Amino acid sequence: MSGTVNLQSRVYNFSAGPAVLPVSVLEKIQQDLLCLPGAGASILEISHRSADFIAILESAKSGIRQLLAIPEDYKILFLQGGSRLQFSMIPMNLLRNSGQTADYILTGSWGKKAFAEAKKEGNVNVAWDGKEGGYSNLPMQSELRLTADAAYCYITSNETIEGVQFHAEPDTGNVPLISDASSDFMHRPLPIEKYGMVYACAQKNAGPAGVTVVIAKEELLTQGADDLPGYLNYKQHLDNDSMYNTPPTFAIYVLDLVAKWLLNDIGGLDKMHQLNQDKAALLYDVVDSSNGFYAGHAAKNCRSLMNVTFRLPNDELQSKFVKQAAERQLTSLKGHRSVGGIRVSIYNAMPLDGVVAMRDFMQEFAQQNA
Numbered sequence: 001m002s003g004t005v006n007l008q009s010r011v012y013n014f015s016a017g018p019a020v021l022p023v024s025v026l027e028k029i030q031q032d033l034l035c036l037p038g039a040g041a042s043i044l045e046i047s048h049r050s051a052d053f054i055a056i057l058e059s060a061k062s063g064i065r066q067l068l069a070i071p072e073d074y075k076i077l078f079l080q081g082g083s084r085l086q087f088s089m090i091p092m093n094l095l096r097n098s099g100q101t102a103d104y105i106l107t108g109s110w111g112k113k114a115f116a117e118a119k120k121e122g123n124v125n126v127a128w129d130g131k132e133g134g135y136s137n138l139p140m141q142s143e144l145r146l147t148a149d150a151a152y153c154y155i156t157s158n159e160t161i162e163g164v165q166f167h168a169e170p171d172t173g174n175v176p177l178i179s180d181a182s183s184d185f186m187h188r189p190l191p192i193e194k195y196g197m198v199y200a201c202a203q204k205n206a207g208p209a210g211v212t213v214v215i216a217k218e219e220l221l222t223q224g225a226d227d228l229p230g231y232l233n234y235k236q237h238l239d240n241d242s243m244y245n246t247p248p249t250f251a252i253y254v255l256d257l258v259a260k261w262l263l264n265d266i267g268g269l270d271k272m273h274q275l276n277q278d279k280a281a282l283l284y285d286v287v288d289s290s291n292g293f294y295a296g297h298a299a300k301n302c303r304s305l306m307n308v309t310f311r312l313p314n315d316e317l318q319s320k321f322v323k324q325a326a327e328r329q330l331t332s333l334k335g336h337r338s339v340g341g342i343r344v345s346i347y348n349a350m351p352l353d354g355v356v357a358m359r360d361f362m363q364e365f366a367q368q369n370a
C-alpha cells in the first residue's frame with residue numbers, strides 16, 4: 001500500500017461534517033497507528049489512565065488553551081454525546097430549578113434545535129428570531145430583547161446549514177454568553193472573556209467525530225444539581241478531569257494533532273483567520289459577480305467563512321452543478337436537506353488549492369449555463 005496512491009485518489013471534500021482533516025495529520029495518524037512512539041501499542045489500544053494517554057490529553061488541552069489564549073479561570077472538558085447533548089446539558093445544569101430565564105438568539109437550524117431542548121428544562125425567552133428573513137441575517141444589538149438577569153444567553157456562532165456567522169459577539173452585559181461553535185471552532189482568535197462557555201463537537205472544524213470540547217468559566221461548571229445523572233453533570237467531568245468515564249481517546253488524540261497543526265504549520269489563529277477570509281472571498285466574489293446566477297443565502301455582512309451557501313436558478317441546474325463538480329473531484333456540495341441549494345464547506349483544513357479549484361469550476365459553470 002503506497003501513500004502516493006492514497007493521496008492521488010483523495011478528492012476535495014467539501015462535506016459539512018464529519019469533514020476534511022489536514023493531510024499531514026492523517027499521515028501522522030497512519031504513521032503512528034500501529035505503535036504510538038514510546039507506548040509500545042496503538043493509541044487505539046492503550047488505557048486512558050496510562051501516562052502516554054494522559055500526556056496526549058494534557059497536550060490537547062494546552063494546545064487549545066494556547067491557540068485561543070484561554071484565561072486560567074476557564075476550564076476545558078472533553079465530552080461525548082456531540083453538540084446535541086450540550087443542547088440538553090446546558091439547560092439541565094444552568095436553568096433547571098434556577099427560577100431564571102435563558103435567552104436564545106435564533107439565527108438558524110441548530111439554534112432552534114437547542115432552544116427546543118432548553119424549553120424542557122425551564123423558562124426560555126427568544127431574544128431574537130431570524131425566521132422572517134429565512135435565517136439569512138443576524139440581529140443588531142438594538143434588536144435584542146434580552147432578559148436582565150437571565151441564567152445565560154445562547155447563540156450559535158456559525159449556523160452550519162444556513163451559512164450565517166457572527167463576526168462579533170452580542171453584548172449580554174453580566175449575563176453569561178454561551179456559544180455553540182461547532183462549525184467554526186478555532187477558525188479565528190476569540191475574545192474568550194466575553195463568553196461564559198464556548199463548545200464544539202470536533203467533527204466539523206477540529207477533528208473526528210466522538211469528542212465535544214467545552215470551554216467554560218469554572219463557576220458555570222459547578223452549578224448542576226446533585227440529582228442530575230452523573231454523566232450529565234458538568235461537575236463530574238470537571239472533578240475527574242474529563243475522565244469520569246472512558247473518554248474518546250482516539251478522537252482526543254486527533255484533536256491534539258490538529259491543535260499542533262494549527263500552532264506549528266499554520267502559525268496560530270490570526271494566520272488561520274486570514275487564510276479563512278482569503279478562501280471565502282474567492283467563492284463569494286464569484287457569487288457576487290455572477291449577475292444573480294448564484295444567489296447567496298446569507299446577507300453580505302453575516303456571511304460564513306466556513307459554509308458558503310447559495311442557490312442556482314433551478315433544481316435542474318443545481319443537480320447538474322453537483323454532478324459536474326463531482327467529475328472534477330469536488331464533492332459533498334449538496335445543501336442540507338432542510339434548505340436545499342448548494343453548500344460549500346471550507347473549514348480550516350480545506351487547502352487553498354481546493355477552494356481555487358472550486359472557484360474555477362463555479363466560474364466556468366456560470367459561463368456555460370447562465
Ligand SMILES: *Cc1c(COP(=O)(O)O)cnc(C)c1O
Binds near residue numbers: 017084180201
Ligand atoms: C453539526 C452541528 C451540531 C450537531 O453536532 P452533533 O455532534 O452531531 O450533535 C450542532 N450545532 C452545530 C452548529 C453544528 O454544526
